[in-house]
Amino acid sequence: MTTKLLICDDSNMARKQVARSLPDGWDVEISFATNGAEGVEAIKAGKGDVLLLDLNMPVMDGYEVLEAILAQDLPTITVVISGDIQPEAHKRVTGLGALGFIQKPINKDILTKVLSDYGVFSNEDLNELQDSDETSKTSSTTAVNTDVTAETVVEEVVETIERVTPTVNHDLEHSQVLSEVETPADEPEISLSADMRDCYQEIANVAMGRAGDLLARLLNVFVELPIPNVNFIEVSELRMALKDIENHESTSGVCQGFISAGISGEALLILNDSSFKDVASLMNYQYAEDMGTELELLMDLANVLIGACLKGMSEQLDIQFSQGHPEVLGQHRQISELIANNANKWKKTLAIEISYSIENYPIKCDLLLLFTEQSMQTLNNKLAYLID
Template identity: 55%
Template sequence: MKTSVVICDDSNLARKQMARSLPDDWEVEITFAVNGEDALDKLRKGIGNVLFLDLNMPILDGYGVLEAIKAESLPVLTIVVSGDIQAEAHERVKALGALDFIKKPIDKEKLQDLLTKYGVNSESDLTKRGESLDTMLDEEMRDVLQEVTNVAMGQAGSLLAEVLKVFVRLPIPNVNVLEVSELSMALQSVESNSTTSGVCQGFISGGVAGEALLILGDSGFQDIAKLMNYEGQINERIELELLMDIANILIGSVLKGLSEQLDLNFSQGHPVVLGQHCNVSELIYTNSTHWKKTLTVEISYGLEGLDVTCDLLLLFTEDSIPTLRNKLNFLFDD
């Protein structure tokens, strides 16, 4: 079965050059799009597993296409092809969800390396992206991801310990495939009869996206306020500020640690408050439309001698798994 490829460029010459640059042994069915709106029209009709996208075009440019793909969750893998070689352009397109960026004129060998890197240069590779998460998360991948997370978790714990001047207990991170109904069960460190507050923050890089969910037991706010030398009255507004401070430290540090090891440049969205003073199950189910079946990494932090429980979950989208697996395999092979 041939791979459906859309080449979007306002230049007829550029479209033909891109088509000639594709690997000779790649069985593809090519569709041309003359601008961003044309490309989106085809993608919405189900045409295109892979999109090669120019940036500077009339009617709708490449940035607008990437924003629409992201907003509509269109199932396509996008590689930007552009003469704009500014570092900021490269970073912007990856932040919007593009797998990667290759400059014009196309170097056929570099394109082949890029397609191989992300596992998109054959129908069998693309089929693997449709495999179930349970099948894709083998023991080797689980072990490598757990160790990578362990390093990132340690960096975040060290920063938290430095800010709060306290010893942070570090757990063994849990890596699992979970249904949304199982998320609350995964939070084993949070007592079922305690109330919690939570914040969520999206993250994205080339080929990898997800949400970081931080849940803090409400009983810990008094201790955290003391550690941060807050002497005023603790109310919901102050609790929210403390929650955001802890989320900023842990989420930012863990993602930074992962990005350094996996050669990914994560961009983070604005944090969103999921709820305050809720039962864990209530917190999860109220926001269950955001998560279905997902690769979940759970980290449970504790502060020695204090009644503070803090759980950080990284929820990766299913489409992120092939790129994650390729990145982890590269580390394992080294």
């Protein structure tokens, strides 16, 4: 009997990856939804006996979809596939009725085993998967480990910081990372297509989730994750693009250059000054209203978020980033002032903006990943295979 399967994800790349990862030989009729509202309507139309659901979507997110399924008693079996791998996210979706939780990027063996374990899919030829020790081990990543000790978190943070210890020349200034890489005049102009934008957004979504998970475990909080904002713009337009971040409040920022084969850029971490006291409390700092204490907090936060986010991107793209020393952009200043000194050194940039916030705390922290225009050719080549 044919199973009506609904894949609900705002990313076209993610929908394709999930569809390609379905069990071999499964008799399914696949439908797609690009946001939660479309997903609910598709279930009502009888297209979702089984629902593979993303969490981070526009219009209606995955949590709201699960709430609607419960409230309206909709006939569907749900497995969540998400880049948000926080322990609390796993707890919440299972509490709302999801049978399984699989982290992005999707793994075919894990998806097949989860569907088989819950009786959604059955195939007599699953012996190889069931007998494989490696598959048994990887299945443990299906559900996020909620029994992480404080010592484990500290070790993970230390490991992250050690991993991002710069292997590039320590004399490399963060401004040089972008200013020294010029695009030859005879190269064709690079643009950002809708498909490529979608790919960058999905890669950033997964990386964002890894960093958010590390932050959540470290602070014992729930980190609210946005949909990453991806633009290919003139750097002179960057200040206009950051108007929503600025919000007439002073900020403090740290910049860290990164480089790989054919790729270079800068990561900027910007924290609203009003957030310092709450961040200090969550990180068990003895907070004193002085520039030194705040700078220490800012640097520690940058080490966690920048390091984890770049690691998440490097794993997906199969590359290695080397990072320079973090440098202070400024303290207690407007965002436009923080980036003003660098703006005249850059031309076009691929800008990925991620705005982290923490549930029940007025903390606002923005991470900007800025890639040089020349880097896009290498990045586009890396992403091309994900689209096909």
